[in-house]
Amino acid sequence: MSLVPINRKFRKQIPEAHRASVDTRLHWLWHQRFGTVQTIWMDSPDMLDRTACTIVLQCILAKDLNSIELLFQRIEGGAVSDGQVLAATTSVRI
Numbered sequence: 001m002s003l004v005p006i007n008r009k010f011r012k013q014i015p016e017a018h019r020a021s022v023d024t025r026l027h028w029l030w031h032q033r034f035g036t037v038q039t040i041w042m043d044s045p046d047m048l049d050r051t052a053c054t055i056v057l058q059c060i061l062a063k064d065l066n067s068i069e070l071l072f073q074r075i076e077g078g079a080v081s082d083g084q085v086l087a088a089t090t091s092v093r094i
Helices: 022-030 034-043 047-062 065-077 082-092
Strands: none
Touching: 022 034, 022 047, 022 065, 034 047, 047 065, 065 082
């Protein structure tokens, strides 16, 4: 019995339908494989794509629950400015 090598092809860019804002990019990236996020981070010339990938990769690799919480708030709560998210999280924590 011979083993067949698996050749995985990851997407190299975020689809145009998901490029309206950083939040839409984050939502799409969160549902992709880790290799897809890494590939887009390495190959995309668009800085907003790279920024969104950096946020997702940092949350996952650093295992930082505060960063993951902020990411979930952006994904689940719709488009919210960074200042609003930061103000909401600092007012909750005492």
